[in-house]
Amino acid sequence: MLCLYSSLSDCDLVSSFLQRRLQERVGLAASQTRLTPQPDDNSSFKSQATNLTTPSAARDLTLYEVSRVLSEIMEDVCQPFYYTTLGLDHRVNSRKAMKHVNKLLLNESTYRRQRCTSPWISLFIWAVLQNRREMSLYFWKMTGESVLSALAGCKILRELSKLETETETKLSMKELAQTFENLAHDVFSECYQSNEKRSFKLLIRQSPIWGGATCLQMATSADARLFFSHDGVQTLLSEIWWGDMDSNTEVWKLVFSFFLPPFIYTKLINFKVEETDEKAEDFGQGKEFDSTDGAETLADMTNMDEDVEECNALRGKPKASKVIAKKRPFIFHRWRQFWFAPVTSFLGNVLMYFLFLFLFAYVLLIDFKPPPPDGPASLELVLYFWVFTLACEEIRQSFFVGSTTLTQRMKVYIQDIWNKCDITALGLFVLGLLCRMFPWTYNFGRAVMCVDYTVFTLRLIHIFAVHKQLGPKIIIVGKMVKDVFFFLFFLGVWLMAYGVANQALLYSYDSRPGWVARRVFYRPYMHIYGQIPLDEIDADKRHDKRCTDNVTLIHEGAEPCPDSDANWLVLILLSVYLLVTNILLVNLLIAMFSYTFNKVQERSDVYWKFQRYNLIVEYHSRPCLAPPFIIISHLHIFIKRVIQRLPSLKSQHFMLDLTSKETSLLNTWELSLKENLLSTESKKKRExxxxxxxxxxxxxxxxxxxxxxxxxxxxxxxxxxxxVEYCSTALSWIVEALSQSDLVKQTRPPPYPSKGIASKRPTFSR
CATH class of the missing domain: 1.20.5 (Single alpha-helices involved in coiled-coils or other helix-helix interfaces)
Structure with a gap:
């Protein structure tokens, strides 16, 4: 593999990344092994310092540089590659890792003897990094874990396309990334049609080859919206969303059970635990898996208890959880089933959030008392405690959710726009709280609280993203907000041009900064909506006794009179300004909105399904109780995770750790279905x-x-x-000529007459 990466072109994007990381490690190796300078020969010392301080082996490209580049591209999706080969832990920092690699290179023979655990995956990664279409597709066909490998290739290519500067290469990377996403979608579709339960396990199993990543994690990081739009993925998400409750349960029944918990133990809400247990018992009695074409022998290889484990794993239980669930009393078991479902947590948070907004509005409008000792009032103290519980939940999400390093968890948390909204809301609330406690900043603190209430109210938009009709509309609104910023740029240019000219022509002698800014920005902006002060434009206030031209009186608060000398020019500027803004720019904004709406509406279902996954993951990781009662859940989680060190059972909904035998069987089943798919596609392609x-x-x-x-x-x-005809003609002519010559010879008289014997002898005369 090192030979392949060393043979990359210098102008290649990946090669530049590798050389950069190599220089960092070589620089650290040179600083670790310094030579003592020789006073007699400085030139020889310099040559020795460049060659001996950095050994030749340390200057060679290693798998550590490749792993650094892959970790930058893959981010926190999976653990760094080749760390196991180098004897490193993924939690170690980069400086310690470089020191370990430099020490390892001193014993080059041991390092070279190590073999790659997954050669086809390594070749696939190399081909994808090189953007070689045919080779990457061939290596993908040879690899195992086809769905996850295709999503990983999609992730790598889309990240590299963001860094690529050449347009043609960028387009080819995006096209190949889309090809891998389609392959992942097609292979998973084949698996889902073959066996639904096993395909669910395929989505959430942790891959030892790809650093513990799952298909859902990789698809989220790769922005594979087409993959999330598959019915199998959405079915799994629906099962996780509803937990042990029936997915056809009406929402009003859940809300009714919030206020009257005893109805949980009635038949008001249908639970599917009994059905799942019956299936598990049937499987335990000897029912085999559904066999697929090309994988009939796999059912014989699989244990009879595997589907029981599948059912338990999808319900968030370990292998022996069935026995534990039977030992638990019915009251606590049914209570746990109801409150531990993500849909229950979501509805509870929605109801309590509306109550929080009502309390916040009541405090601002009625019960916002002056600073101590008069205030804050009791309801305001309740509001402070409520916000404190919200802040505790945000701290839990940012620092304690995920298995990666703290820096990576914080980076993932900040990337979410709604988390930024939460941080802004909490920051404004703390600022308003500090300001309202002092008499000289009380009014400012109240104003900050009012603005903060607006931010908290806008946070409701994220809650309605789970709705099938409102979710796509929220995405459309988010896209349109970006269009508004482009519109405001063009509007600001015309607004500044007209506002400054209008102020200079009408009120040249009014130098009050506040009123100047008001007339330059605010009034031209309100002209767009039809609020045009005709009395100022026509300059009829010149004869009004309430206005004055005296600068001293104007600074004391008197209203200035508009200048009527350039009234004709003001009318021309206003006409041009309204023509451009109201007709040109506003219609341009409407056209942009229409284009965005049509573009998103065509794939609104795909966008909504991808957004729904993020919301389900968020509320799946949340505690069952909503703020302010969430503080009880936080204490319970602290006791179980920190003190008792008990693992979370809910984590198995999205991350399932399988044994080596189960992983091998699952890979064999996936590989057989991939071969069926490829053969079917090749046959369809031929036909x-x-x-x-x-x-x-x-x-x-x-x-x-x-x-x-x-x-x-x-x-x-x-x-x-x-x-031949010519030759035959020539030959016939020759034959005819010869025959004619023979005939002539035969018809010719003899030259000497025969008169006896004596006359046969010729006579000669002189």
Whole structure:
């Protein structure tokens, strides 16, 4: 693998990252092994210092640099690659890791003898980093964990496309990333059609090859919206969302049970525990898995208790949880089933949040008393405690949720826009609380509290994201807010141009900063909505006794009179300003809104399903009680996790750790279905109209080529025939000539007459 990464081109993006990390490690190695300078020869010392302080092995590219680059690309999705090969822990910092690698390189033979545990995955990563389409697709076909590997390739390519500067390369990366997302979607669809329960396990199992990552985590990080739109993923999310309750339960029944908890133990709410237990017992009695095409032998290899474990795992229970659930009393068991469902936590938070907003509004409007000793009132103290519990929950989400390092958890927390909204709301509340405690800042603190109430109210938008109709509309509103910022930029240019000119023409002698800013920005902005002061434009207040031109009186508070000298120019500027803003810019904004709405509306279902996953994960990790009672859940979690050190059972809903045997069987099942899918697609591709046209065109080309050859042969035969005909004509002429010469010889008289023997002898005369 090192030879492959060392052979990268210097102009390549990944090569620049690797060289940067290599220089950091080489610099640390040089600082660790310094030589003592020789006073007699400085030049020889410098040459030795450059060569000996950094050994040749330390200057070579190692798997540590590759792991650093992959960790930057993959972020906190999975643990760093090749750390196990190098003998490192993923929790160690980069400086200690570099020191360990430099020490390891001193014993180069031991380091070189280590083999790669997953060669096909390593080759796949290398091909994806190089953006080699054919090679990456071939290596993906050879790898195991096909769905997760395809999502990982999608993640890597989309992150690299953000850093790539060349447009053509960026487009090819995005296209290949979309190809891998489609492959992940197709393979999982094949798995879901084969076995629903096992496909759920495929989504939440932790991969030892990809650093403990799951398919859902990788798809979220890769922004694979198409993958989340699959019915199998949404079915799993619905099961997690409703817990042990029936997904067809009406919301009013849940709300009714909030206020009257005894109805939990009635048949008002349907629970599916009995049905799941019956299935588990049936499986335990000897029922086998549903076999699939190409994987019939897998059912014989699998233990009979595996589906029982699948049911328990999807319900957030360990392998022996069935026995524990039977030993638990019915009262506590049913209570736990109701309150530990994410939908219950969500509805409880919604109801209590509305109550919180009502209390906040009541305090601001009626019960907001002056600073101590008069205030704050008792309800305001309740409000402070309520906000304190909200702050405790935000601290828990930022510092104690996730298995990565603290820096990575904070980074993930800050990236969420709604977490930024929560931080802003809590920060403004603390500022308003500090200011309202002092008489000289009381009014400012009250104003900050009013603004903070607006931020808390806007936080309600995130709650309605789970709704199938309102969720896509919230996404559309978020996209339109970005369009508004572009509109405000163009509007600000025209507003500044008109406002300054209008102020300079009408009130050139009024130098009060507050009124100048008001007339330059506020009044031109209100002109867009039709509030045009015609009395100022027409300058009829010149004859009004209530206005004055005296600068001294104006500074004392008198109203200035507008200047009527440039009244005609003001009217022209106002006409042009209203023409551009009300007709051009406003219609441009409407067109942008229409384009955004149509663009998002086409894929609103895909957007909503992706957003729904994030909301389910958030409320799945929340405690069952809502603020302010959430402080009880926090104390309970602290006792169980810190003091008793008991693991969380709810974490198995999204992260399932399987044994090596179960992982091997699951990979075999996934691989067989992938082979079926690839063979089916290749068959469809061969039978498709495009391939038929290609084959037909190939045959037509071969026929045309043969026709050309036949025509060439025909032309040659005709030429040969003409030559043979010419030769035959010549031969016939020669034969005829020879025959005529023989005939002439035969018809010719003898040269000497025969008159006896003596006359046969010729006579000669001189």
């Amino acid at each position: 498709s109209d495009t391939e038929r046209l290609k084959r037909t065109s190939t045959k037509v080309d071969s026929v045309l080529k043969q026709m050309v050859e036949i025509r060439d042969h025909d032309r040659r035969l005709r030429k040969l025939e003409s030559e």
